[in-house]
Each structure stands twice: as structure tokens, then as C-alpha cells.
Amino acid sequence: MSTMSLEPVRGRTDEMIVNMGPQHPATHGVLRVVLGLEGERITRAVPHIGYLHRNHEKIEEARSYPQVIAYTDRMDYVSGTQNELPFVLAVEDMLGIEVPDRAKKIRTMFFELYRLASHLVWMGTAMLDLGAISPFLYTFWDREIILGIVEKTAGARMLPNYYTFGGVRRDVHPDFFKDTADFLDHMERRMVDYEHLVLESPVVHARTIGVGVLSKERAIARGVSGPVLRASGVAYDVRKAFPYDAYPDVEFEIPTSPDGDTYARFWVRFQEMYQSIRILRQLVELTPKTGPHKGKAPARIKPPAGERYRAVENSRGELGVLVVSDGTDKPYRVKHRGAAFSNLQIVPDLFVGAKFSDSIAILSSLDPVFGEIDR
Amino acid sequence: MNPIPIPEDRHFRPRLLGYDPQKSRPWLERLVYSAYVFVFWLIVIGTYAGVPALFEALGWNAGWGFVLMRALQVVLLFLLSAVIALLLILVLRKYLGKVQERYGPMHYGPAGGIQTVFDALKLLAKEDFVPAAADVLTFRLAPAVTFVASFAMFAVVPFASGWVLADTNVGLIYLIAVSTLSAYGVLLGGVSSGNKWALIGALRAGAQMVSYEIPLALVFLTVAVWAGSLSLGRIVDAQLGLWNVLPLALSFVLYVIASLAELKHIPFDFPEAESELIAGYNVEYSGMSFAFFFLAEFVELFLLPALIVVFFFGGWHGPLFGLEPGSLAAGALESLYFTVKTAVWVWIFLWIRATLPRYRDDQLMEFAWKAMIPLALFGLVLAAYLRLIWR
Amino acid sequence: MSLTAFYALAAFTLVFALFAVTTANMVRAAFSLAVTFFLIAGLYLLLGSPALAAVQFMVNASAIPIMTLFIIMMTQSRRSAAPRSWQVGVGFLAAAVALVFFRSAVVHGEGRVAPVSPEALGTNLLQAALLPFEVASVLLLLAMVGAIVLARRRAG
Numbered sequence: 001m002s003t004m005s006l007e008p009v010r011g012r013t014d015e016m017i018v019n020m021g022p023q024h025p026a027t028h029g030v031l032r033v034v035l036g037l038e039g040e041r042i043t044r045a046v047p048h049i050g051y052l053h054r055n056h057e058k059i060e061e062a063r064s065y066p067q068v069i070a071y072t073d074r075m076d077y078v079s080g081t082q083n084e085l086p087f088v089l090a091v092e093d094m095l096g097i098e099v100p101d102r103a104k105k106i107r108t109m110f111f112e113l114y115r116l117a118s119h120l121v122w123m124g125t126a127m128l129d130l131g132a133i134s135p136f137l138y139t140f141w142d143r144e145i146i147l148g149i150v151e152k153t154a155g156a157r158m159l160p161n162y163y164t165f166g167g168v169r170r171d172v173h174p175d176f177f178k179d180t181a182d183f184l185d186h187m188e189r190r191m192v193d194y195e196h197l198v199l200e201s202p203v204v205h206a207r208t209i210g211v212g213v214l215s216k217e218r219a220i221a222r223g224v225s226g227p228v229l230r231a232s233g234v235a236y237d238v239r240k241a242f243p244y245d246a247y248p249d250v251e252f253e254i255p256t257s258p259d260g261d262t263y264a265r266f267w268v269r270f271q272e273m274y275q276s277i278r279i280l281r282q283l284v285e286l287t288p289k290t291g292p293h294k295g296k297a298p299a300r301i302k303p304p305a306g307e308r309y310r311a312v313e314n315s316r317g318e319l320g321v322l323v324v325s326d327g328t329d330k331p332y333r334v335k336h337r338g339a340a341f342s343n344l345q346i347v348p349d350l351f352v353g354a355k356f357s358d359s360i361a362i363l364s365s366l367d368p369v370f371g372e373i374d375r
Numbered sequence: 376m377n378p379i380p381i382p383e384d385r386h387f388r389p390r391l392l393g394y395d396p397q398k399s400r401p402w403l404e405r406l407v408y409s410a411y412v413f414v415f416w417l418i419v420i421g422t423y424a425g426v427p428a429l430f431e432a433l434g435w436n437a438g439w440g441f442v443l444m445r446a447l448q449v450v451l452l453f454l455l456s457a458v459i460a461l462l463l464i465l466v467l468r469k470y471l472g473k474v475q476e477r478y479g480p481m482h483y484g485p486a487g488g489i490q491t492v493f494d495a496l497k498l499l500a501k502e503d504f505v506p507a508a509a510d511v512l513t514f515r516l517a518p519a520v521t522f523v524a525s526f527a528m529f530a531v532v533p534f535a536s537g538w539v540l541a542d543t544n545v546g547l548i549y550l551i552a553v554s555t556l557s558a559y560g561v562l563l564g565g566v567s568s569g570n571k572w573a574l575i576g577a578l579r580a581g582a583q584m585v586s587y588e589i590p591l592a593l594v595f596l597t598v599a600v601w602a603g604s605l606s607l608g609r610i611v612d613a614q615l616g617l618w619n620v621l622p623l624a625l626s627f628v629l630y631v632i633a634s635l636a637e638l639k640h641i642p643f644d645f646p647e648a649e650s651e652l653i654a655g656y657n658v659e660y661s662g663m664s665f666a667f668f669f670l671a672e673f674v675e676l677f678l679l680p681a682l683i684v685v686f687f688f689g690g691w692h693g694p695l696f697g698l699e700p701g702s703l704a705a706g707a708l709e710s711l712y713f714t715v716k717t718a719v720w721v722w723i724f725l726w727i728r729a730t731l732p733r734y735r736d737d738q739l740m741e742f743a744w745k746a747m748i749p750l751a752l753f754g755l756v757l758a759a760y761l762r763l764i765w766r
Numbered sequence: 767m768s769l770t771a772f773y774a775l776a777a778f779t780l781v782f783a784l785f786a787v788t789t790a791n792m793v794r795a796a797f798s799l800a801v802t803f804f805l806i807a808g809l810y811l812l813l814g815s816p817a818l819a820a821v822q823f824m825v826n827a828s829a830i831p832i833m834t835l836f837i838i839m840m841t842q843s844r845r846s847a848a849p850r851s852w853q854v855g856v857g858f859l860a861a862a863v864a865l866v867f868f869r870s871a872v873v874h875g876e877g878r879v880a881p882v883s884p885e886a887l888g889t890n891l892l893q894a895a896l897l898p899f900e901v902a903s904v905l906l907l908l909a910m911v912g913a914i915v916l917a918r919r920r921a922g
Binding site: 133136201358 | 738
Binding site for chain 3: 438439442510512513516543544545548549551552553555556558559562563565566567574577578581585605
């Protein structure tokens with residue numbers, strides 16, 4: 001497979017080699033895909049990444065453990081605290097820190113709120129790619145509400161740096177549970193509208209059904225995870241397979257779809273939003289309103305030498321962190337397993353044979369966020 | 376529901392005497408739109424009633440005087456299309472804002488009313504350069520062809536009884552010719568840009584427009600068969616008792632869809648889509664040349680709904696409240712009815728623009744050739760049959 | 767006044783027609799041809815046949831130039847070769863022959879032309895000239911089918 005660019009193939013006179021991105025309204029970030037096009041049909045596709053590489057992993061080797069949490073936020077920037085959790089869990093495991101039940105539930109609530117926020121971004125941008133300009137603004141308004149709720153408690157909206165070893169940094173705002181309950185009521189009304197605009201739209205059906213079919217075997221072979229995997233029929237969710245935080249205490253389902261096409265991926269994300277709302281409703285009831293928000297953790301975080309891998313179910317898939325400690329207060333190595341990074345591997349598979357406008361629909365259904373891919 | 380309330384001082388700082396442009400004033404917006412519509416109405420009255428009356432009074436009726444009169448009317452219609460563009464671009468942005476839970480332009484003019492003037496100034500101020508590989512003559516000519524084609528549709532549109540520039544008995548054929556001409560301008564623009572991508576974009580846009588011309592022309596023919604004439608004035612007259620939308624319902628639906636495709640409007644705006652790789656036919660255009668393509672699109676955004684009203688909704692028909700038909704007052708009232716009906720249809724088009732995603736290129740071509748043309752033919756035969764048995 | 771109009775139209779027709787055959791740029795040539803036909807439609811209007819003028823405009827000055835542009839774009843031919851001297855000679859000869867024919871037709875008809883109304887056109891097409899009309903539509907159908915077959919064969 002060619003690496004840096006596509007060379008013209010002898011005898012293939014009709015093929016145009018065309019560059020898509022990295023500045024492009026529809027590549028969801030800085031993705032560059034070099035395409036071989038025969039008319040409308042894509043014959044070859046080579047994605048190039050790294051335009052947002054910010055050296056996270058190397059930088060984190062020179063930061064103390066609490067400081068690393070602030071860096072992890074910046075990876076998948078639409079998902080906020082979801083990025084902090086695998087690192088925090090790994091270090092808690094290495095140090096044997098107990099997390100009180102209330103702190104677990106609060107963490108899970110924020111986790112699911114950010115899942116909703118991330119899927120809202122996905123929905124708005126996916127519809128924008130398909131040409132509908134209005135849902136983008138509706139979803140971002142709902143996201144504003146979520147970010148407002150987070151801001152009241154954590155002080156920042158997108159990148160709150162809120163989790164810490166043993167729980168969360170500060171207790172939730174007194175309005176938090178009421179705000180969340182109000183938001184869930186609002187969201188349930190909005191989901192009806194979103195279903196009409198997105199899932200039931202005949203134009204969306206025409207653009208996404210049967211487009212970019214990913215078979216189960218290929219999905220597993222490429223290491224795909226998250227909604228993309230579940231849309232190809234594999235019922236694997238880290239929250240059920242390796243439960244963490246408060247997930248064992250709540251009831252929820254994993255939506256899967258046997259089709260594997262772009263519409264299936266749209267549908268699965270929608271159902272995940274419904275499941276998030278369900279989880280949040282249960283947690284609003286279950287979370288004790290008073291109690292510790294943080295467990296006992298040493299003042300100086302110095303895990304014993306060794307390594308630990310923990311994974312969580314990000315909005316995009318399995319986000320994992322391997323923490324290698326050498327006994328000092330700075331990690332020796334922090335390796336992030338980006339969900340979107342592994343998901344991006346199917347781009348050449350799905351693009352080849354598709355029409356060019358289908359490639360935009362496929363890319364939006366994969367929901368890449370380049371902070372996580374390039375780190 | 377509201378997120379955390381925004382503290383007052385986070386607003387844009389109001390400019391003078393405590394006037395905060397960011398505050399929503401619906402009454403002011405409605406006033407601004409009414410002002411624009413009023414100016415529009417005045418220009419229509421001036422063009423179709425004022426100028427002929429003036430020339431009649433001066434006695435310059437025949438020969439060169441007639442030519443001068445028509446020329447003056449065309450100049451006034453050009454002014455009208457400028458007002459239409461000003462209003463429609465503003466309404467589009469404000470309406471999209473309403474649908475999308477935001478304000479739209481707010482700063483220039485009362486409630487953003489003069490925004491389009493500044494848009495036009497911006498386009499004027501941009502460097503209108505011609506790419507090195509482009510064929511300069513044709514490059515400059517293409518936007519003019521498109522604009523003139525859209526503008527030329529004004530010649531046959533009847534704003535009120537007798538208020539039409541050219542009351543020919545072949546108005547429909549002229550309309551078909553002129554819509555095809557606007558597709559020609561698009562193609563010329565793409566070909567002369569000297570850019571491979573503009574060429575492909577122009578081919579696509581041209582193919583789309585030409586494919587949807589066929590059901591459009593077939594619906595024109597259906598209306599002509601139903602009304603028994605190719606003249607738009609007579610088609611409107613024939614709708615005195617019954618608006619065409621009822622007996623010709625199928626053709627009406629097809630006409631709306633074909634108009635959307637002619638306008639390259641969502642859901643058929645594939646040639647203009649920014650998120651597709653291959654840039655459109657107007658990628659090399661900037662400044663005033665681009666403004667002409669833009670202006671042509673907005674003039675057509677007014678004219679195609681106007682044609683829907685003419686063909687299916689009784690044109691300028693409406694209760695006259697005892698006014699004498701043919702008088703100035705009756706003409707003014709009828710033109711107001713026409714304007715209001717057209718405004719309703721423009722609003723419906725904008726509503727469609729705000730809501731729907733876009734179809735893929737091959738899907739829209741397939742739809743034209745495999746669905747619309749057979750249905751349009753069926754509608755034509757149906758109309759002919761109905762006319763035979765009803766009249 | 768209609769005399770002025772005629773002279774203006776005729777002069778511009780000649781200018782554009784000349785430009786169409788002498789320019790090497792195909793796109794400009796196609797455009798000038800379209801303008802020539804548009805001006806001829808104007809001449810039809812002067813002769814009192816708005817129906818014919820509208821049809822001429824619709825077919826020759828709108829639809830055919832689009833087809834020509836498509837052909838130019840698809841075949842990517844932009845410049846035509848300069849005509850050789852014998853070709854120019856044949857052109858002039860053809861023009862002279864045509865002039866003789868048309869002059870005799872004009873003299874024969876004593877310079878008068880019957881205006882054509884759309885009703886007359888329609889009735890004529892569907893009654894007196896029915897066979898040529900049907901044959902023409904069958905011919906168009908054949909051309910369309912042939913084009914599709916040719917395009918399909920090329921694609922695969």
C-alpha cells in the first residue's frame with residue numbers, strides 16, 4: 001500500500017488523483033484523504049493523519065499524575081471528562097484507591113452527559129454534511145445546556161478537568177440534580193424532533209441506507225469499536241464487558257444493528273442517546289444527595305512501578321490508557337488507545353467503490369475527532 | 376430551557392444612547408419587511424401604470440416613444456429586481472435565523488434591515504479578477520447571460536390585469552427558452568473558468584438544470600392545454616372560477632419540485648454544495664461577477680414562485696371590493712394580491728431550504744428522468760383528457 | 767422605425783455570424799452562433815411571427831447552444847484549426863448559391879411573408895404536416911436511443 005501519496009497506475013487513464021482536506025468543510029477536523037477517482041467512483045483512498053498531533057503522550061511523561069488529567073481532556077475535545085476516566089481508573093487501580101459510591105455515580109453522570117453532548121455534536125455536523133443546515137443549531141443549543149450544567153459545577157465547559165484520583169475535584173453544585181432532571185425532560189421532547197428530522201427523513205434514507213456497509217468480520221478484524229462496531233452487529237460495549245464506576249448499578253441496553261451501513265450507525269447513535277437519557281434518569285434518583293465526593297488518596301501520587309491498562313466506552317468507542325509507572329511521581333509512559341484512531345482504519349475499505357458524496361456521509365457516520373486520533 | 380443566564384455585561388456593547396442592536400424587536404423587523412414590500416409595490420405600480428400613463432400624457436405613444444417607454448419600464452424593473460434581491464437575501468437570513476433559534480443579521484439598519492446593502496458593497500469592493508487560464512470575454516459574459524436570462528422572465532409575468540410588459544400569445548415558449556438560457560450561462564461560466572473543477576461542477580449543474588427543464592416544460596404545456604392558450608395573461612384569466620391547483624394537482628407538485636431543481640435550491644443544491652469536493656461552477660468568480668450570479672439566483676427565487684402563483688393559484692385574482700376592473704386602484708389591489716401570494720410561496724421555498732438535506736447527484740438525476748418525466752407526461756395527458764370532457 | 771430595427775438586426779446578425787465562422791475559439795464560436803440565431807428570431811418577430819420567433823429562440827438560441835457546449839466540454843476541443851484556402855473558397859461559393867436561391871424565392875413571393883400564429887402552427891403540424899412531424903419525433907427517439915447505447919458501450 002502506498003504511503004505518502006498515490007502514484008498514477010499505468011493503464012488507468014481515467015483515474016484522477018485528488019486531495020480531500022485537510023482544510024475541508026466536511027472532514028470533521030484535519031483529515032487528509034488522497035483519493036483516486038474515476039468519475040464519481042472512488043478507486044483508491046489513503047488517509048493521512050497527524051495534522052493535529054500535539055505530542056500529548058510525550059508531554060505527559062514530564063508531568064505529575066494530577067497534571068496529566070488536564071492533558072487528557074484535550075484529546076477528544078467534544079467529550080470532555082470522558083477522556084479523563086481511563087487514566088484516573090488506571091492510577092486508582094495501581095494505588096488501590098477506594099472511590100466512594102456517591103463519587104462513582106457523579107462521575108458516571110458526567111460521563112453520560114458528555115456522551116449526550118458528543119452525540120449532539122455528531123448529529124449536527126452529520127446533518128450539516130448532508131446539507132441540512134438547521135439541526136446543527138438545535139443540537140448545539142442542547143449542548144449549551146449541558147455545558148452550562150457542567151460549568152456550574154466544574155467551572156469550565158468543554159474541558160473541565162473535573163475527575164481526580166478517588167472521585168471528583170469538588171462537590172456538585174446544589175442545582176445540579178434539578179438542572180439535569182430539567183434538561184432530561186427537555187431532551188426527551190427534543191429527541192422526538194430529532195427523530196423526525198434525521199431518522200425519518202427520506203433524504204437521509206436515500207443518502208445513508210446501503211451506503212458504506214461494514215461487515216461484522218471486517219469490523220472485528222480492523223479493531224473497530226463503539227457505535228460503528230455495534231452497527232455492524234457486534235454487541236460489545238466496554239460498559240457491559242468490563243464495567244466501571246456506577247455502570248453495574250444502572251439498567252441499560254446496548255443497541256446493535258445487523259445492517260452495518262451508514263444508516264445503522266446513525267440509528268445506533270440515536271439509540272445510545274436514548275440509553276444515556278435512561279441512565280441519567282436512574283442516576284438522578286439513585287445518587288445520594290450528600291456524602292463524600294472524593295475518596296482517600298495520597299497527597300503525592302506515586303504509583304508503584306508497573307503498568308496498568310484501563311478502557312472505557314467513549315462516545316466513539318473503546319478509549320483506553322496504558323499507564324507505565326517507574327515509581328516516581330511522573331509517569332514513565334502514558335499510551336492512549338484512541339477509539340476514533342482505530343475506527344479510522346476502515347476508511348480505505350469503506351471508501352473504495354463508493355461514490356464521492358457517499359464518502360462524506362460515511363466519514364460523518366464514523367464520527368472522527370482528531371484530537372483523539374492525532375493526540 | 377435556559378442554561379445559566381448570561382450576565383448583562385457580556386453582551387455586545389451597545390453603540391449609542393443605550394440602543395442595543397442585539398435585542399430582538401419583532402415589531403421593527405415586521406416594519407422593515409413591510410417597508411420593503413411597500414417600496415416593491417410602488418415600483419410595480421410605477422412601472423406598469425405610472426410610466427404608460429406618463430407617456431400617454433406626453434403623447435409619445437408610437438414609434439420611438441414606445442421604445443423609450445419600454446426601455447424606461449425595463450430600467451424600473453431592474454430597480455425592482457434590486458429591491459427583490461435586497462429583501463430576499465435579508466428575509467432568507469432572518470428566516471433561517473428564526474428557524475434555527477438565533478437572530479440573523481441585527482446590526483446594520485433597524486433590526487438588520489440594511490444588511491444586504493453592506494453585502495453588496497462588500498462584493499463590489501472585492502477584487503474581480505480573471506484567472507490566467509480563463510477565456511476573458513466568455514468569463515465576463517457568463518454571469519451577464521445568467522442574470523439577463525433570469526431578469527428576462529419579468530417580461531411575461533402579469534402583475535395585475537393588463538399589467539404585463541409583453542402580452543404575447545407565446546409567453547410560455549418564451550419562458551421555456553429563457554429558463555434554458557440561464558442554464559446556458561452557468562455552463563458558460565464553468566467552461567470559461569479555465570479550471571478543471573469548475574468545468575466538472577458546471578457540467579453537473581448544467582445537466583441537472585437541463586434534466587429538470589423537461590418536466591418543467593411539460594408542466595408548462597399541461598397548463599397551456601388546460602387554459603387553451605400559451606399566453607400567461609390568458610392563463611390567469613382562465614382561472615377566474617377555479618384555480619388551476621385543484622384540477623392540475625399532480626402537475627402542480629411536479630412543478631414545485633422542478634422549480635426547486637431549476638433554482639439549484641435544497642434539496643437539489645448539489646452543484647452549490649460547499650461540503651462536496653468539486654467546487655461549483657462559480658469557484659473562480661469573485662466580486663461583481665459573482666454578485667451577478669448571486670443576484671440571478673435571488674431574482675429567480677422571486678420569479679419561480681411568482682410563476683407558481685400565475686399558473687396554479689390564480690395569479691392576481693382576488694376580491695376587488697367593488698373597484699372598477701381595469702382602473703389604477705384595481706390594478707394596485709390585484710398586484711398586491713399577486714405579491715402576497717408570491718410571498719407565501721417564497722416563504723415555503725425558504726422553509727424547504729431550512730429543513731431538508733440534499734440529495735446526491737445521481738439520485739436527483741434519476742429522480743428527474745425516471746420519476747418526474749413519466750409523471751409529467753401522465754399529467755399532460757390527464758389534463759388534455761379532463762379538458763376534453765369538461766369543456 | 768421597423769426599417770431601423772431591421773437594419774440593426776441584420777447588421778448584428780452578419781457581424782456575429784462572421785465572428786462565429788472566423789474565430790478559432792470553439793466556445794466563442796458556439797456563443798456567437800447562438801446570438802446569431804437569437805437575432806434571426808428578432809427578424810422573425812419583425813416579419814410578424816412571434817410564434818416562430820419564440821420557437822427559434824427556444825430551440826436554436828437556448829437548447830442547441832447548451833448541447834454544443836456539452837459536446838465541446840466532453841470532447842475537450844477548444845480551438846479549431848484555421849480553415850484552408852480552398853475551404854474558404856467553397857464557403858463563399860455556397861454563400862453565393864444560397865443568395866441566388868433565396869433571392870429568387872423572395873422575388874417569387876413578392877417580398878411578402880404570411881405571419882404564423884401558434885394556432886396555425888399547431889394545426890398545420892397536426893394536420894397537413896402530420897407525417898413529417900411523426901417522422902421527426904421517431905428520428906429524435908432513434909437519436910436518443912443511439913446516444914444512450916453509444917455511451918453505455920463506452921462506459922463498459
